[in-house]
Amino acid sequence: MALLAVEDALAQLLDGVTALPAEPVSINRVRGRVLAEPVLATLTQPPFDASAMDGYAIRWADLTGPWRVAGDSAAGHGWAGTLQPGEAARIFTGAPLPAGADTIVVQEEIRRDGDVATLSGEGPPRIGAHIRKAGQDFAAGDMLAGAGDPLTPARIGLLAAAGHGMLPVVRRPRVTLIATGDELVPPGVAPGPDQIVSSNGVMLRALFENAGADVDDPGIIPDRREALAAAIAAARGDIIVTIGGASVGDHDLVVPVLRDLGATLDFWKIAMRPGKPMLAGRFGGARVIGLPGNPVSAHVCALLFVLPLLARLGGRTEGLPMRRLPLAAPLAANGTRRDHLRARLTPDGLAEPFASQDSALLGRLAAAQLLIVRPPGAPAAATGETVDCIMLDSIGNVS
Incomplete structure (x- = not known):
């Protein structure tokens, strides 16, 4: 099966996908x-004409006073009376405007002596001043x-x-994560001889939950066809994500098991680095995405393919945050696969690729602030030349 361009693979993956109910x-x-x-x-x-200020409700026709204070109107406790000529009502912010009133004088411009209020400032600039009209x-x-x-x-x-x-x-997209491998033990468990801790599952779970998904993780599935088949058949969700076992080795069981189950493979193997052996297909009503087992490969493939799919299902825009940044160091010409170089952002805003780009180095992935995207066949790039970058630190949390 020929390698598929990243853009073509994403378009194929999202074709026909709409927001969930x-x-x-x-x-x-x-x-x-x-x-x-x-x-x-x-x-x-507001449900009624309300005062926007603490002050006194008056009739504009009675300006400039003085007024007899006939009542109080407070938020939640309006005055039930009606202002008569020459009267004012003490009123507070958010309180209903009493019947008969049409203007508010702010309290700083009133001098109060018992029940008599006298204008001490310039007064309101117009009729209706400091009133929030109903339905405003x-x-x-x-x-x-x-x-x-x-x-x-x-x-x-x-x-x-x-x-x-x-x-x-x-509805939130539902993802079932299926990690395979006899070499894996759960986080917090001491690995035995020839074993390692399964970090991909918790990493991807966090990534997908940050993107708004509900994630189910049935645990590590051993490298046996019947165990993997049972896990995939039992999966309930909109997306089934397998981790590892998607390549062509003797212990890579994802493709043959999916075929045994009657799943369809839309594509397998993408012209990208890292992440070439990623696959996508359908099983029942679910989309199946098979991620590589190397941590960086799994993470990059999840960013480029699973996050856009989750966004589309969740009714969101599926684009990743991109910027054009100048390089802090030169880059050699790229090969036939689109490359995604882990990099940091220098204090002066340059994209500085890490010296080692090994797809198993979690330390470099955790330290990366961006991915430099190198198209297939890109020529050598000099220091200062601008390149497309996926800004990892700007990927939002919508959970």
């Missing part, structure tokens, strides 16, 4: 989620947010004020 979620739990449907206001805000923010029936809008803290506050306690949000 809506589910109602409490407004207290929707941070970072995406609306599945338009949301209309069920209330009017929104009215019942107004569309306040549309399908696909992210639920930011401000938007959550808006929709709460509009009367909503539940919101229709796109």
Whole structure:
């Protein structure tokens, strides 16, 4: 099977993928989620003419006073009376405007002596000063947010004020992680002879949960066809992600097991480095992505393919944060595969690739702030030449 270009593989993976169905979620739990449907206001805000300042409610016709203070209007406790000529009502920010009043005089411009209020400053500049009119923010029936809008803290506050306690949000994508390998032990367990700790599972789980997915991890699956087949068949979710075993060695079982189960393979092997042996296919109603076992390869493939798929399913924009940055060191000409070089950002804003790019070096991956993207056949690049970079530190957390 010929190597597939990264761009073609991603287009093929996302072809026909749409946002998942809506589910109602409490407004207290929707941070970072995406609306599945338009949301209309069920209330009017403000629901009444309200004071924007602490002061005195008056009739503009009675300016410049003095006034007899006939009552008090506070937030949550409006004055039920009606202002008569020559009267004022003490009023506080957010309180309902009493009937008959049409203007607010701020308290700093009033001198109070018992029940008599006298103007001590210039007074309000116009009729209606310092009043928030009913419906000034929104009215019942107004569309306040549309399908696909992210639920930011401000938007959550808006929709709460509009009367909503539940919101229709796109269901979280569900991912099943299947790590294979007799050499693996769980984190926190001392490895035996010829064994290593399974770091990919926890790394990818964190990456996918940060991207808004619900992740199920059934544990490490031994290198036996029947065990791997049972794990894949039992997986429940929108995406099944296998880790390791996707190449062509005698112990690489993912491809033959998927074929035994009747899964379809959309592509296998991509013209990229690291991550060439990645595969994608379908099993039942789920997308299957087979990631390489090397940590850097798994992480880079997950960034380039799983995160965009999660974004599309979750109703979000699927692009990764990109910047053009000048190089801190020269780069040799690239080969036939798109390369992704781990790099740091220097204090003066240059992209500095690490000397070693071994796909098993987790230390270099953890220290990387960006990936320098080198297209297939890219010529040598000199210091100071600008290159495309994926900004790892700018990948958002939407969980």
